[in-house]
Amino acid sequence: xxxxxxxxxxxxxxxxxxxxxxxxxxxxxxxxxxxxxxxxxxxxxxxxxxxxxxxxxxxxxxxxxxxxxxxxxxxxxxxxxxxxxxxxxxxxxxxxxxxxxxxxxxxxxxxxxxxxxxxxxxxxxxxxxxxxxxxxxxxxxxxxxxxxxxxxxxxxxxxxxxxxxxxxxxxxxxxxxxxxxxxxxxxxxxxxxxxxxxxxxxxxxxxxxxxxxxxxxxxxxxxxxxxxxxxxxxxxxxxxxxxxxxxxxxxxxxxxxxxxxxxxxxxxxxxxxxxxxxxxxxxxxxxxxxxxxxxxxxxxxxxxxxxxxxxxxxxxxxxxxxxxxxxxxxxxxxxxxxxxxxxxxxxxxxxxxxxxxxxxxxxxxxxxxxxxxxxxxxxxxxxxxxxxxxxxxxxxxxxxxxxxxxxxxxxxxxxx
Amino acid sequence: xxxxxxxxxxxxxxxxxxxxxxxxxxxxxxxxxxxxxxxxxxxxxxxxxxxxxxxxxxxxxxxxxxxxxxxxxxxxxxxxxxxxxxxxxxxxxxxxxxxxxxxxxxxxxxxxxxxxxxxxxxxxxxxxxxxxxxxxxxxxxxxxxxxxxxxxxxxxxxxxxxxxxxxxxxxxxxxxxxxxxxxxxxxxxxxxxxxxxxxxxxxxxxxxxxxxxxxxxxxxxxxxxxxxxxxxxxxxxxxxxxxxxxxxxxxxxxxxxxxxxxxxxxxxxxxxxxxxxxxxxxxxxxxxxxxxxxxxxxxxxxxxxxxxxxxxxxxxxxxxxxxxxxxxxxxxxxxxxxxxxxxxxxxxxxxxxxxxxxxxxxxxxxxxxxxxxxxxxxxxxxxxxxxxxxxxxxxxxxxxxxxxxxxxxxxxxxxx
Numbered sequence: 001x002x003x004x005x006x007x008x009x010x011x012x013x014x015x016x017x018x019x020x021x022x023x024x025x026x027x028x029x030x031x032x033x034x035x036x037x038x039x040x041x042x043x044x045x046x047x048x049x050x051x052x053x054x055x056x057x058x059x060x061x062x063x064x065x066x067x068x069x070x071x072x073x074x075x076x077x078x079x080x081x082x083x084x085x086x087x088x089x090x091x092x093x094x095x096x097x098x099x100x101x102x103x104x105x106x107x108x109x110x111x112x113x114x115x116x117x118x119x120x121x122x123x124x125x126x127x128x129x130x131x132x133x134x135x136x137x138x139x140x141x142x143x144x145x146x147x148x149x150x151x152x153x154x155x156x157x158x159x160x161x162x163x164x165x166x167x168x169x170x171x172x173x174x175x176x177x178x179x180x181x182x183x184x185x186x187x188x189x190x191x192x193x194x195x196x197x198x199x200x201x202x203x204x205x206x207x208x209x210x211x212x213x214x215x216x217x218x219x220x221x222x223x224x225x226x227x228x229x230x231x232x233x234x235x236x237x238x239x240x241x242x243x244x245x246x247x248x249x250x251x252x253x254x255x256x257x258x259x260x261x262x263x264x265x266x267x268x269x270x271x272x273x274x275x276x277x278x279x280x281x282x283x284x285x286x287x288x289x290x291x292x293x294x295x296x297x298x299x300x301x302x303x304x305x306x307x308x309x310x311x312x313x314x315x316x317x318x319x320x321x322x323x324x325x326x327x328x329x330x331x332x333x334x335x336x337x338x339x340x341x342x343x344x345x346x347x348x349x350x351x352x353x354x355x356x357x358x359x360x361x362x363x364x365x366x367x368x369x370x371x372x373x374x375x376x377x378x379x380x381x382x383x384x385x386x387x388x389x390x391x392x393x394x395x396x397x398x399x400x401x402x403x404x405x406x407x408x409x410x411x412x413x414x415x416x
Numbered sequence: 417x418x419x420x421x422x423x424x425x426x427x428x429x430x431x432x433x434x435x436x437x438x439x440x441x442x443x444x445x446x447x448x449x450x451x452x453x454x455x456x457x458x459x460x461x462x463x464x465x466x467x468x469x470x471x472x473x474x475x476x477x478x479x480x481x482x483x484x485x486x487x488x489x490x491x492x493x494x495x496x497x498x499x500x501x502x503x504x505x506x507x508x509x510x511x512x513x514x515x516x517x518x519x520x521x522x523x524x525x526x527x528x529x530x531x532x533x534x535x536x537x538x539x540x541x542x543x544x545x546x547x548x549x550x551x552x553x554x555x556x557x558x559x560x561x562x563x564x565x566x567x568x569x570x571x572x573x574x575x576x577x578x579x580x581x582x583x584x585x586x587x588x589x590x591x592x593x594x595x596x597x598x599x600x601x602x603x604x605x606x607x608x609x610x611x612x613x614x615x616x617x618x619x620x621x622x623x624x625x626x627x628x629x630x631x632x633x634x635x636x637x638x639x640x641x642x643x644x645x646x647x648x649x650x651x652x653x654x655x656x657x658x659x660x661x662x663x664x665x666x667x668x669x670x671x672x673x674x675x676x677x678x679x680x681x682x683x684x685x686x687x688x689x690x691x692x693x694x695x696x697x698x699x700x701x702x703x704x705x706x707x708x709x710x711x712x713x714x715x716x717x718x719x720x721x722x723x724x725x726x727x728x729x730x731x732x733x734x735x736x737x738x739x740x741x742x743x744x745x746x747x748x749x750x751x752x753x754x755x756x757x758x759x760x761x762x763x764x765x766x767x768x769x770x771x772x773x774x775x776x777x778x779x780x781x782x783x784x785x786x787x788x789x790x791x792x793x794x795x796x797x798x799x800x801x802x803x804x805x806x807x808x809x810x811x812x813x814x815x816x817x818x819x820x821x822x823x824x825x826x827x828x829x830x831x832x
Contacts, residue, residue: 019492019685020492020493029494030705033474034474034483038477038481040477040478053473057473058449058450059451059453060454060456062461062774065774071449078445095673096694098691098692133669230694230695231693254549254670255670256542256546257514257518275512276460276514276638278512281694290448293446358481
């Protein structure tokens, strides 16, 4: 078990003081919702596709209504197509991507189990935290933030470690913009006999994700990245082997809400009530998946790649450079180095106030030194690239830089 | 810890076979979303208020956008008003009501702790299951389904049980339609020194909920009942004492996703990223709370009570009777006895196919013997009452009953 001093858990807090008390501050109560539009080019959420927005206004029906149940069947089937899997246990968890991460870990791990967690950014770190909360032991394979996990390091850790239940890693690390190449890693894990758990939160729908080809046993994703859907659900998928393992657990899954043995009875043909499904969010995901499949998976990956290359060409023309070397860049999340002397936060504030453009800040050791520029789903458009380059140039010049134009180089690279 | 044989946990499952595989069944892939309208008078979701539906189409912004953060402050303040509390730690969990239940339990309980769980329906049973998954011991105070918890039974169990950390009970038990009277119970728990945990999923916004007056230490609710919002979020509130207790835990909260010590850093002024908040669902809840407060809490409770009485008058005029005696009925959930010889499922199918009217089935020991008729939030309208009575009479007469009219009696009772 974790002790309170364990560095993986941020544990001290002060919720009494910092939460605001508007009533006693004399601030207007109950104002109407704000409705500003944004160009969302941070780490997610991305802009919502208009068909998805429309889908959320579909009348709500009951969670056991035959129309809803039929929709669930189709939603599962579309998830299988997007995940490239035939896994029967493929469904949407009623929480965000992090709930998907927790679902995979708490279902696969029991107290005393051993997991190898690959860490090269925020989300590997988070997996390690959850592994500890499962009462399991995490053995870490680490790479610097901005680097990929080295297959040889994983191979040697696997060979030195007995009885590894799960190897967990992140496909596209949202905190750094690294896309992990999967073929070699997948082979190594397969040879070891351990189960492979993959975070596809940021990659799904924007780059190839091939669960069955890679032999992935458990995967989770989120709705708000390359699926162009609001945050709120976590697609997950479990292999036959993972399901058999869950069935043979000695202890119950520690989370009732995320227990796949109960969830599968609602998503499966038994339709046993578990919790009330988030109807409108499932509608949104349903339509988002239709949009992805209407466009076609390969066309979508190519679009993400092409606009990423256009963005990079523009950034380089402006004299900016990326944190991650070209061959391991995630197309949907671009970590851009902040030039020396530039106030990175002011740039983000300026492009937000002038262009309604959201760029992401760096996290952890990269805070202050990078911007994270997302090109995800419906935000992955030529107009986003040109807006971003123009806005970034304008904001840098406001700080006394003398930045050349990047738009022309980007458009030339994108072509068409 | 629970063993696999523990009756509180439904553990065996067969997710490999029953999940459908549309591709291999030759069914049309990716059909458009269905869009049938329903009169939602089951156990929830209720019909969505049009202002809430509209709010979901508000453009999505980032989860660290200043507009969203300001909205969160106001949302928390409105939740405090609806919960009737000054608890600073009042926020929306990014999951449904059951995630709210799990949040309260996993934050308050540690392995080896003792909790008294009051069970008079499905949701007390569920709490007992989660208590066991926390590694804590549940001592049960039971009442028949359809009865309230007896304060004397709780008092005597409390006096016989040392070191009770939490007393957990359900305010409005959705599976039976019992509304627990709180004053005496609250006093008993207060005298004992244990913390009071209250399920307000079905009551909040439809009947008085007064956390501070009752001395409630932790409460959770859902969005899809009397708040007229789609399912997807769980309002929760923790007292100062509960927060201090959580701070002094010896072990980390077993769920990373539901750990209030981390969540409060995002909802509080530190704004530390935890998970990506479900933006559109928070907008929906925000507008739902505005609707509730625009109408006024007392007016809303009175409306639920008045239409409940109208419905009951109509049902009784038709010769039907309620499962729960009058003084402990929850106004928003009416358990109606199925007359002998009537096919209860056929009645629900008929009113759905002819009127688009959803009625709820009985659960557990009440399956087959009751209908659950919800009058929640935006579904709590005179037109719902008359539609329901007319439809029910029609469906019963189709089965050869000879049911008198109930509509006139209902309207007379409702008055106005």
